[in-house]
Amino acid sequence: MNHKIKTLLAIFLISGSYSFAQSDDKIIEDFEPSSVNQPGHEYPMVNSEGRVRTQIFAPDANYVKLDIGGVKYDLVKNEEGMWIGESAPQDVGFHYYQLNIDGASVPDPGTLFYFGACRWGSGIEIPSDDQDIFAVKNVPHGHVHEILFPSESTQTSRKAFVYTPPGYEKETSKHYPVLYLQHGYCENETSWARQGHANLIMDNLIAEGKAKPFIIVMTYGMTNEIEFGGLREFDITPFQTVLVDELIPYIDSNYRTLKNQENRAMAGLSMGGFETKLITLNRPDVFSYYGLFSGGVYNPEEIKNHKNLKLVFISCGSKERPDGVKNAVSELQEAGYNAESYISEGTAHEFHTWRRSLHQLAQLLFK
Amino acid sequence: MNHKIKTLLAIFLISGSYSFAQSDDKIIEDFEPSSVNQPGHEYPMVNSEGRVRTQIFAPDANYVKLDIGGVKYDLVKNEEGMWIGESAPQDVGFHYYQLNIDGASVPDPGTLFYFGACRWGSGIEIPSDDQDIFAVKNVPHGHVHEILFPSESTQTSRKAFVYTPPGYEKETSKHYPVLYLQHGYCENETSWARQGHANLIMDNLIAEGKAKPFIIVMTYGMTNEIEFGGLREFDITPFQTVLVDELIPYIDSNYRTLKNQENRAMAGLSMGGFETKLITLNRPDVFSYYGLFSGGVYNPEEIKNHKNLKLVFISCGSKERPDGVKNAVSELQEAGYNAESYISEGTAHEFHTWRRSLHQLAQLLFK
Missing domain, CATH: 2.60.40.10 (Immunoglobulins)
Known part of the structure; x- marks a missing residue:
C-alpha cells in the first residue's frame, strides 16, 4: 500500500514545500x-x-x-x-x-x-478565508441519500450517495439534471459529502441563486485496488459499466431526473478526473459537461467529435500545475470549445482545492 | 466521562458475566x-x-x-x-x-x-445464527437520507437520518406511516443505521412480506450530556420540543407521511427507551405504538388515558432483566392492553439485542 501511495504521489501530487518547525x-x-x-x-x-x-x-x-x-x-x-x-x-x-x-x-x-x-x-x-462556502447556514437544506443499487456486472449491491437539492421531496413534479461526481485514489464514495461538503456547497449556492438545483451522485470509483505503476494499462471498463450501464439507469428510474445527455455532467478529482476523462472519451453520448479537478486535461483533438459537449472545466491548486491547466484551457478555447479553468490559490493536491472547484463548476452547470 | 459511563452501567446494564481467557x-x-x-x-x-x-x-x-x-x-x-x-x-x-x-x-x-x-x-x-436479518441481499433496497432540519428551540440545524422503504421514490402518490427510533446513551443519530442496520432489517422484512413499508426517522436524542447520577431530575423537555414540535412537522412536510397519530410510532433503546417513555407519557396524543428496548417498562396506570394506543412492545436481552420485561407485559395484557414482550436469547445490553427487537417490533407496526 505504501508503495502505491508513493507512486501515486509521484504521478498526481506536484508541489508540497514543507517548512519544518524549528525549535x-x-x-x-x-x-x-x-x-x-x-x-x-x-x-x-x-x-x-x-x-x-x-x-x-x-x-x-x-x-x-x-x-x-x-x-x-x-x-x-x-x-x-x-x-x-x-x-x-x-x-x-x-x-x-x-x-x-x-x-x-x-x-x-x-x-x-x-x-x-x-x-x-x-x-x-x-x-480558510472562504470556508463560508461550506458552512451550515440557516438556508433550506438538501438531503444526502445513502443508496444500494444492484450491479449485475459485479454481482453486488453497490453503495452510492445521492444529493437531492432543497425542495426535491416537496416539488414532486419537477425533474432535475444530474452531476456524477467522483472521489480520488485512496478515497471512496463517502469523501465528497463528508470532507468535501458537496451538499453544503450546493445548499449555499442554491440559496444565493448562484447555481441551478441539480442532483449529485457519488459512488465508489473502484480505484483503490489499482496499482499505480500500471496506470497506462488501467482498464476503465469495469467501472464504466457500473457507472453508465447500471448506476445511471438506477438513478434515472428511482429519481426525478432529466434523462438526457444535455442534463448530465461528470466530474472527478485526481484519479476521479482521470476516470472522468476516460469515460467521457469512451462514451461521448452520455454527458454534456466534463470536469477535471487536479486530474489531467483534455486536448482539442481528443474531443473533436463530441457534438453535445457544452462545457469543459479544468482546475487544480496553485501549488500543483496551474500553468498546465491554464494552457490546456486556452488551447480548448482557441479551438472553439466552451472551456473554463480555475486555480485554487494557496492549496495543493487536497480537498480544499476540490471543494472550491466544485463551488466554481456548480455555477456553470446546466445553464 | 468514565464516571458517567460507570453510573450508566449501574443503572441500565445488568448482567455481563465475563469469563477470562486462562493461559x-x-x-x-x-x-x-x-x-x-x-x-x-x-x-x-x-x-x-x-x-x-x-x-x-x-x-x-x-x-x-x-x-x-x-x-x-x-x-x-x-x-x-x-x-x-x-x-x-x-x-x-x-x-x-x-x-x-x-x-x-x-x-x-x-x-x-x-x-x-x-x-x-x-x-x-x-x-450470530440470525445475522441474516441484516444481511445485504439481492432485494429492493430503501434509502437512508441524511437531513438537516431547522430547530428554532436550539437555534441550530440538526441532523437526522430518514429511512425510506423500497419504492418510495417511485410511488409518488403513496403515503407512509413513520417510526421515530432513538439510540442509547453515548450513541448518536448514526447508530441505528450503522451498527443497528435498521435499513437492511427493514429491506429484508419488506421483501419477505413480513413488515408493512414505513419510514424510520433517527435523530440525536441530546442524551450524551446527561449526568446519569441526575437521571431522576432529567429534563426531557428540550428533546421533546425538538422531536415533537420541530422534527415531526419537518418530516410531515418534506416526506409523504400519513400525518396522524394512528400512523406514528416511537421506540428507543436503553436511554432512548427512557426518552420514549417520557415523551409518550407527556404527549399521549402523538404516537399510537410504543417500543422500549432494554429501556424500562410501562405500568398500566401510567397509560390508562392513552385512548389511541395500539401497541406496547417491551424487550431486552436474556442477560439483562427478562423477568422484569415479561412481568410488566403480563400486567399490561391483564389490564387489557395490546402488549408484546420479546427476549433476545444470549445477549446483554448491546446492539444485537436491539437489532432483534426492531426486527420483532417492525412486524407488529401499523397493522
Whole structure:
C-alpha cells in the first residue's frame, strides 16, 4: 500500500514545500479546537499560522509523533503523562493525518474519521478565508441519500450517495439534471459529502441563486485496488459499466431526473478526473459537461467529435500545475470549445482545492 | 466521562458475566476476519467461540492491550514487532472496543468506526445464527437520507437520518406511516443505521412480506450530556420540543407521511427507551405504538388515558432483566392492553439485542 501511495504521489501530487518547525520558531499562541473534532474534544487544535497542535495521554510510551503532510513531528511528554506538540504550518483546508505511538500508526482519537489515504482515519481542518462556502447556514437544506443499487456486472449491491437539492421531496413534479461526481485514489464514495461538503456547497449556492438545483451522485470509483505503476494499462471498463450501464439507469428510474445527455455532467478529482476523462472519451453520448479537478486535461483533438459537449472545466491548486491547466484551457478555447479553468490559490493536491472547484463548476452547470 | 459511563452501567446494564481467557484455555484456531473491518484488513478476527484476535505493529511499545467488554487482555509481541492476542469469548453481535498502547486508548486501525461509548471508535461483529436479518441481499433496497432540519428551540440545524422503504421514490402518490427510533446513551443519530442496520432489517422484512413499508426517522436524542447520577431530575423537555414540535412537522412536510397519530410510532433503546417513555407519557396524543428496548417498562396506570394506543412492545436481552420485561407485559395484557414482550436469547445490553427487537417490533407496526 505504501508503495502505491508513493507512486501515486509521484504521478498526481506536484508541489508540497514543507517548512519544518524549528525549535526557535515562535509559535503564535492562538490555538482553537479543530472544527472536525469529536464531540467534547478540545484537541487537536489549530492556530492562525495553520499549525496543528495535538495531545494524547500515553504515560508509558517511549515516543509519540504527529504524522501530517508527509512529516512526523515529535510530541513531548509532560509530568502527567500527556504528550503534546505541534506541526509546521499547513495549507488551508482539509488534511488527513495520524499519530505514531512507539511505532504504531493509529488515528488521533480526538478527531472525527474520514476515508482518505486508503484508510478511515483522522482529519483536520485548517480555517480558510472562504470556508463560508461550506458552512451550515440557516438556508433550506438538501438531503444526502445513502443508496444500494444492484450491479449485475459485479454481482453486488453497490453503495452510492445521492444529493437531492432543497425542495426535491416537496416539488414532486419537477425533474432535475444530474452531476456524477467522483472521489480520488485512496478515497471512496463517502469523501465528497463528508470532507468535501458537496451538499453544503450546493445548499449555499442554491440559496444565493448562484447555481441551478441539480442532483449529485457519488459512488465508489473502484480505484483503490489499482496499482499505480500500471496506470497506462488501467482498464476503465469495469467501472464504466457500473457507472453508465447500471448506476445511471438506477438513478434515472428511482429519481426525478432529466434523462438526457444535455442534463448530465461528470466530474472527478485526481484519479476521479482521470476516470472522468476516460469515460467521457469512451462514451461521448452520455454527458454534456466534463470536469477535471487536479486530474489531467483534455486536448482539442481528443474531443473533436463530441457534438453535445457544452462545457469543459479544468482546475487544480496553485501549488500543483496551474500553468498546465491554464494552457490546456486556452488551447480548448482557441479551438472553439466552451472551456473554463480555475486555480485554487494557496492549496495543493487536497480537498480544499476540490471543494472550491466544485463551488466554481456548480455555477456553470446546466445553464 | 468514565464516571458517567460507570453510573450508566449501574443503572441500565445488568448482567455481563465475563469469563477470562486462562493461559491453559484451548483456543479454537478457526479465526476469520471480522465483517466490519476496514477494506483490505485481515485483523481483527473472530473465531467460532466468539473470541476476538487482533494485532498491531508497534515495535517500540512496552505493552499493548485489547480492551473489550470491560476487560483488558494483554497482547504479545513477536520478533517483527507485531503485537497479537485474543479476548475471552464474547456474546454474539456487535461490540465497541479499543486498544491500549502504553497507556494510550486508541481505536484499532483495522476496523470501521462507530459512534458508541461516547466516542467514534472500533467495533467488532461476532457472528450470530440470525445475522441474516441484516444481511445485504439481492432485494429492493430503501434509502437512508441524511437531513438537516431547522430547530428554532436550539437555534441550530440538526441532523437526522430518514429511512425510506423500497419504492418510495417511485410511488409518488403513496403515503407512509413513520417510526421515530432513538439510540442509547453515548450513541448518536448514526447508530441505528450503522451498527443497528435498521435499513437492511427493514429491506429484508419488506421483501419477505413480513413488515408493512414505513419510514424510520433517527435523530440525536441530546442524551450524551446527561449526568446519569441526575437521571431522576432529567429534563426531557428540550428533546421533546425538538422531536415533537420541530422534527415531526419537518418530516410531515418534506416526506409523504400519513400525518396522524394512528400512523406514528416511537421506540428507543436503553436511554432512548427512557426518552420514549417520557415523551409518550407527556404527549399521549402523538404516537399510537410504543417500543422500549432494554429501556424500562410501562405500568398500566401510567397509560390508562392513552385512548389511541395500539401497541406496547417491551424487550431486552436474556442477560439483562427478562423477568422484569415479561412481568410488566403480563400486567399490561391483564389490564387489557395490546402488549408484546420479546427476549433476545444470549445477549446483554448491546446492539444485537436491539437489532432483534426492531426486527420483532417492525412486524407488529401499523397493522
